[in-house]
Each structure stands twice: as C-alpha cells, then as structure tokens.
Amino acid sequence: MPGLYDRLQGHTGGDDDSQPPAGLTPLEIAGLPEPQRTILTTLLREAKGEWANGLPLATLHDMLHGKLDDPASLPALLDDLVSRGWALVQGTPPNARYKVNLRRKRTSSLAASMWESLSEDDEDNGDDPPDDPGKKKSGFSRLLDW
Amino acid sequence: MGKIISIHSFRGGTGKSNLTANVATQLALRGNRVAMVDTDIQSPGIHVLFGYDETKITKALNDFLWGKAPIEETAYAIHEQAADPARGFLKDLKIWLIPSSIRTGEIARVLREGYDVGLLNDGFHTLLEELALDYLFIDTHPGLNEETLLSIAISNALIIILRPDSQDFQGTAVTVDVARKLEVPHMRLVVNKALTRYDFGELSKSVEDSYKVPVAAVLPLSEDVALNASNNIFSALYPDHPWSQAVMAVANDLETVD
Numbered sequence: 001m002p003g004l005y006d007r008l009q010g011h012t013g014g015d016d017d018s019q020p021p022a023g024l025t026p027l028e029i030a031g032l033p034e035p036q037r038t039i040l041t042t043l044l045r046e047a048k049g050e051w052a053n054g055l056p057l058a059t060l061h062d063m064l065h066g067k068l069d070d071p072a073s074l075p076a077l078l079d080d081l082v083s084r085g086w087a088l089v090q091g092t093p094p095n096a097r098y099k100v101n102l103r104r105k106r107t108s109s110l111a112a113s114m115w116e117s118l119s120e121d122d123e124d125n126g127d128d129p130p131d132d133p134g135k136k137k138s139g140f141s142r143l144l145d146w
Numbered sequence: 147m148g149k150i151i152s153i154h155s156f157r158g159g160t161g162k163s164n165l166t167a168n169v170a171t172q173l174a175l176r177g178n179r180v181a182m183v184d185t186d187i188q189s190p191g192i193h194v195l196f197g198y199d200e201t202k203i204t205k206a207l208n209d210f211l212w213g214k215a216p217i218e219e220t221a222y223a224i225h226e227q228a229a230d231p232a233r234g235f236l237k238d239l240k241i242w243l244i245p246s247s248i249r250t251g252e253i254a255r256v257l258r259e260g261y262d263v264g265l266l267n268d269g270f271h272t273l274l275e276e277l278a279l280d281y282l283f284i285d286t287h288p289g290l291n292e293e294t295l296l297s298i299a300i301s302n303a304l305i306i307i308l309r310p311d312s313q314d315f316q317g318t319a320v321t322v323d324v325a326r327k328l329e330v331p332h333m334r335l336v337v338n339k340a341l342t343r344y345d346f347g348e349l350s351k352s353v354e355d356s357y358k359v360p361v362a363a364v365l366p367l368s369e370d371v372a373l374n375a376s377n378n379i380f381s382a383l384y385p386d387h388p389w390s391q392a393v394m395a396v397a398n399d400l401e402t403v404d
Binding site for chain 1: 147216218221223242260261262263264267268271274275276277290292295296298299300301302324327328329331
C-alpha cells in the first residue's frame with residue numbers, strides 16, 4: 001500500500017511528473033522475471049486476514065516452498081524489492097512484515113474541458129445524498145443485523 | 147479464510163455480470179456468505195439484476211475509493227430486496243453487493259482522477275474479514291486494465307467467460323497468458339451463448355485443448371434468459387432450466403477451490 005505521502009499526493013494533485021511514481025502496477029508484476037514475480041504475486045494474494053498488514057519472512061518462506069530455486073536467497077530478494085520501491089516493509093527482522101507497494105492508478109490525460117463537461121453532472125446529483133432514514137446504523141452492524 | 151473469485155472476459159457483452167450474480171446467488175442459496183464488488187467502474191451494471199437503481203444506491207465503491215466512506219457504508223445487504231415478491235428467494239440469504247456509481251459525473255471523476263489500487267485491495271480484504279465471507283466475487287471491466295489485473299492477481303480463482311466467436315477466442319488467449327504470469331491458483335473458462343446446435347461436449351474439449359485450461363461449463367444461448375433481460379436472477383427462478391444447470395456447474399466447481 002502506498003504510504004501516507006503518496007495518498008496525500010493523490011488527493012492534492014501534487015504529482016511530480018519528473019519523478020517516477022513509487023510502487024508498481026499488477027501489469028508490471030506480470031512482466032517481471034522469476035523469482036521476483038512469484039514473490040510479489042504471493043505477497044499480493046496472501047496479504048489478508050492475519051497477514052493483512054504484510055507477511056512475515058518465515059510465513060512467506062513456507063508459502064514459497066518449492067517455488068524458489070534458492071530459498072536461502074529470499075531475505076536478499078526481499079531487500080532488493082524494498083530498495084526498488086516495489087515492496088514495503090514494516091518493522092525490523094525478525095519481526096518484519098512485507099507487502100506489495102501498488103502504484104496509484106495513473107490519471108487521465110484527456111482534455112480538461114471534456115472532464116469538466118462530464119463532471120457537471122456531479123453537482124446536479126449532489127455529492128452527498130441524504131442518508132436513508134432506514135439505514136441509521138453504521139459500520140458492519142448495519143449489514144449483519146437481520 | 148474466504149476466497150476471492152474474479153469473473154472476467156476480454157470483450158464486453160459476454161454475460162459477465164449475469165453469470166456473477168447467478169453463481170453468487172447459487173452459492174448463497176447453499177448457505178455460503180457471499181459478496182459481490184462491481185469494479186466495472188466505467189460501465190457498472192450488476193446492481194440491476196438485484197433490483198437496485200439510482201434511487202437506492204446512495205453510496206458506491208467510488209465513495210470508498212475517494213476516501214469519502216468506509217467500504218462497509220458502500221455495501222448493501224441484498225436480502226432487503228426480498229420485499230419484492232419476485233425476489234422472495236433472497237430473504238434469508240447472506241449476500242451483499244458493493245455497486246459502482248451509476249452517476250455520469252462520478253464515473254467521469256474516477257476515470258479522470260484515478261484511484262489508489264492499494265486501497266481497493268484493502269477494501270476487498272476488509273470485506274472478506276468483517277463480513278466473514280466464504281466468497282468475494284469481483285465483477286470486472288472487460289479487457290485488461292489496472293483494476294482488472296489487480297483483481298486477477300489477488301484472486302484465488304479466475305473465471306474467464308467467452309463466446310464461441312473468433313474475436314473472443316483471440317482476446318481470451320491474452321487474458322489466459324496474463325493470468326498464468328500472475329500465477330492464479332484456479333483458472334476456469336466458461337463458454338456462454340453457445341448455439342444449441344453445437345455438441346457442447348466437443349466444444350468444451352476444443353476450448354480446453356486450445357487454452358490448456360479446464361472448462362467449468364458451457365451455457366446455451368437461451369431466449370428464456372434473454373427474455374429475463376437482466377431483471378432478476380434467472381437460475382433462482384428457473385433452477386431446472388439448462389442454463390441454470392450450467393450455472394450450478396460453475397458453482398460446484400468454485401466449491402472445490404482450495
């Protein structure tokens with residue numbers, strides 16, 4: 001997941017086109033050679049539930065069992081992915097957790113006037129429609145309580 | 147942990163949303179907890195099959211992607227549509243829908259500004275966990291774009307729909323190739339709108355031989371389904387119909403996903 005700075009950039013329109021954006025896209029992952037591709041697709045697919053904030057090295061090592069020619073190289077491969085900005089690491093070894101750094105979707109380069117014309121509809125509809133009185137409950141309890 | 151299932155086609159009009167809604171409903175009818183996310187932001191439509199329109203969709207996936215609402219506020223418990231006598235079968239089902247906005251301005255905005263695909267990924271996993279889902283279906287935009295590739299990359303299973311048509315055949319080969327590179331653990335093909343004059347067994351074998359991917363089902367081109375016009379969940383209304391039986395074969399296959 002992009003860091004706070006990346007997210008704020010997206011919301012403020014502060015992208016600097018002279019610098020390549022951090023992270024990578026799923027298409028770029030598909031185009032990577034082994035073993036980088038296998039590591040990143042595993043990080044992407046398995047980062048859920050207990051591992052939502054990233055996978056520990058030992059867990060990733062187990063998940064990649066039989067998929068890497070040289071399993072002992074995994075720590076160095078992860079360090080390389082982090083240094084390239086393709087993976088994020090939280091914490092320090094042996095408690096470090098790794099996660100894919102997905103790049104924010106590129107914005108459109110179509111003429112601004114076209115988007116302005118289309119976006120007029122936003123104002124017509126109102127950005128924040130009033131809440132349905134029958135849906136006063138908030139959070140997941142609203143969805144689970146019947 | 148629940149499974150993420152992406153339903154994809156290289157070209158539009160293959161019946162992707164219809165299949166997603168029907169397979170998801172069949173799995174819910176078997177007691178599974180199921181949610182569907184409409185990531186076809188440019189041309190959303192699956193909400194129609196469950197009777198939602200712009201008056202009922204006050205918040206959508208777009209609001210989550212812009213940071214205006216948590217993912218749970220964009221989800222709709224579909225059992226609420228059971229008040230309509232034609233949708234009584236939904237009454238006791240644990241099934242949710244996260245629609246995309248159908249407002250022109252909001253579609254334009256998300257196309258113009260883009261969004262954080264990492265946030266979309268987080269939203270999928272939040273839904274899986276908080277709703278204790280058995281299956282999370284992602285109804286994708288046809289073709290290959292970033293959100294589609296993300297969906298494929300994080301999925302436990304990928305269903306690719308194609309029609310018996312040369313354009314579909316070539317495009318599907320591209321999707322299969324990308325899915326292989328993204329190492330999707332469970333990939334299946336579904337042939338839709340097959341003329342009833344075809345031998346479905348031979349068609350299935352021919353497609354499997356071409357792509358080296360198993361075919362989960364061949365769905366017949368059906369006037370009965372066309373008459374339904376995406377107004378309801380056909381397989382729930384007519385479970386004995388050949389089209390519905392093929393939908394159930396897809397559901398059976400998905401129950402084998404590890």
